[in-house]
Amino acid sequence: MSGPEDTDLPGGWEAAAAEYVLGLLPEDELRAFEARLSQDRDLQQDVEAWSEYFAALTDPVEEVAPPPQLLRRIEDRLFGRKRPSLWQQILPYLLGAVAAAAIAWAAMFSGMLDFRNEPDLWADLETPSRGLVLLAHYAPESQTFMMQREAGDYPAGRSLEIWMIPEEGDTPISLGLVAEDGLTQIPVPQELAAAMDGAAIAISEEEPGGSPTGVAQGPILSIAQMAPRDE
Amino acid sequence: MTTPQAEIEDLIARTAMGDRAAFRLLYDRTAAKLFGVCLRVLNDRGLAEEALQDVYCKIWARAGQYRVNGFSPMTWLITLARNAAIDRRRRRDAGERARVAPIDAAEMVADPAPGPAQQAESRSEAQALMSCMSELPPERAEMVRRAYLEGATYAELSDATGVKLNTVRTWLRRSLMQLRECLSR
Numbered sequence: 001m002s003g004p005e006d007t008d009l010p011g012g013w014e015a016a017a018a019e020y021v022l023g024l025l026p027e028d029e030l031r032a033f034e035a036r037l038s039q040d041r042d043l044q045q046d047v048e049a050w051s052e053y054f055a056a057l058t059d060p061v062e063e064v065a066p067p068p069q070l071l072r073r074i075e076d077r078l079f080g081r082k083r084p085s086l087w088q089q090i091l092p093y094l095l096g097a098v099a100a101a102a103i104a105w106a107a108m109f110s111g112m113l114d115f116r117n118e119p120d121l122w123a124d125l126e127t128p129s130r131g132l133v134l135l136a137h138y139a140p141e142s143q144t145f146m147m148q149r150e151a152g153d154y155p156a157g158r159s160l161e162i163w164m165i166p167e168e169g170d171t172p173i174s175l176g177l178v179a180e181d182g183l184t185q186i187p188v189p190q191e192l193a194a195a196m197d198g199a200a201i202a203i204s205e206e207e208p209g210g211s212p213t214g215v216a217q218g219p220i221l222s223i224a225q226m227a228p229r230d231e
Numbered sequence: 232m233t234t235p236q237a238e239i240e241d242l243i244a245r246t247a248m249g250d251r252a253a254f255r256l257l258y259d260r261t262a263a264k265l266f267g268v269c270l271r272v273l274n275d276r277g278l279a280e281e282a283l284q285d286v287y288c289k290i291w292a293r294a295g296q297y298r299v300n301g302f303s304p305m306t307w308l309i310t311l312a313r314n315a316a317i318d319r320r321r322r323r324d325a326g327e328r329a330r331v332a333p334i335d336a337a338e339m340v341a342d343p344a345p346g347p348a349q350q351a352e353s354r355s356e357a358q359a360l361m362s363c364m365s366e367l368p369p370e371r372a373e374m375v376r377r378a379y380l381e382g383a384t385y386a387e388l389s390d391a392t393g394v395k396l397n398t399v400r401t402w403l404r405r406s407l408m409q410l411r412e413c414l415s416r
Contacts, residue, residue: 009400009401009404010401010404011404011405011407014408015408018411019403019407022378023317023384024378024384024400024403049414051302051306051310052356053359053360053414054360054379055309055310055356056360057375057376057379058264058309058313059357061268061271062267063263063266064266064270065262065263065266066262066280066283070280070284071287074258074283074284074287074288075251075255077284077288078287078291079251213255
């Protein structure tokens with residue numbers, strides 16, 4: 001094992017500390033350096049000081065806003081398999097819906113093998129305690145998600161937000177707000193459209209204008225699975 | 232009133248305890264800077280987006296270790312971002328040397344000293360580093376910048392200067408020692 005001190009290079013371990021921070025140490029020397037670093041407090045301070053100074057090289061680097069969906073992708077990667085408690089509470093209902101969808105799928109596979117025409121998808125979103133009934137409808141031809149209030153009142157001074165959960169365990173994605181009157185129509189981006197069949201749709205009550213954080217805050221009023229319907 | 236630095240430290244500490252709202256706030260405060268750093272290293276939006284995801288996953292996983300290494304909060308974050316971007320860059324270039332723009336001593340001009348307004352804004356480390364870097368021969372200061380901001384290896388620096396690898400390394404280490412001496416004045 002050769003370390004910087006075994007060579008004729010100038011600067012010894014102190015220069016190696018700077019090379020380490022710059023990422024310039026060759027593989028074999030890197031291992032020797034890190035072994036020593038874990039023992040040598042002075043060397044650690046050198047590495048800290050170089051890190052601090054060289055980080056200043058990024059001062060002139062301009063800030064660039066990352067694309068808005070990136071945080072969601074990061075949260076998917078980190079928390080994708082673990083829902084916040086709010087969603088865990090409704091999981092049993094979701095599992096029932098998944099079973100129903102699985103049956104629907106099985107029926108579809110055995111009954112018809114023609115997928116050229118993707119079927120329209122539907123879900124009933126009911127909140128019995130409030131007498132609220134919403135009908136969700138997705139039309140693949142126009143890639144439009146629609147929602148119609150069939151019964152019940154829109155909560156005064158609040159907004160109803162629509163969430164899509166592509167697969168169980170996924171982070172809910174906001175599709176938008178339920179319109180207070182008339183038909184809600186929301187164009188769906190391609191990547192969500194592909195996942196619409198079998199996705200769960202949830203409705204939450206939020207402050208006016210919807211959740212400011214991109215995560216459902218208010219109570220979940222209902223959840224149901226998007227599935228084709230016999231016509 | 233809390234300083235921006237104290238706020239970032241607080242957000243890192245809360246992130247270490249698994250506070251997702253704090254993590255989101257930390258992202259809001261720092262993502263644009265760290266994305267800028269990733270873009271600078273990778274010069275490719277798609278890869279920089281992937282690197283930025285790596286960065287925040289690491290921040291989430293390692294927030295608890297932040298206090299152990301005595302960095303200031305932005306240095307810690309910038310170092311994570313820079314290293315994640317360089318990992319991506321080296322994987323992209325796997326095996327082959329990246330084509331590097333030549334470093335020609337004759338064409339290099341020393342960085343002008345920062346103006347007073349710029350000096351007032353930048354951190355004291357930045358001021359010290361800039362003034363000490365300007366004491367190095369310009370092409371060597373450029374090598375240091377290339378290594379840090381673009382992840383250039385000695386092999387690439389050798390290509391960029393047309394100087395043998397061992398010679399480049401000897402030069403650079405001398406310059407780093409000169410830099411260290413200047414910074415500790």
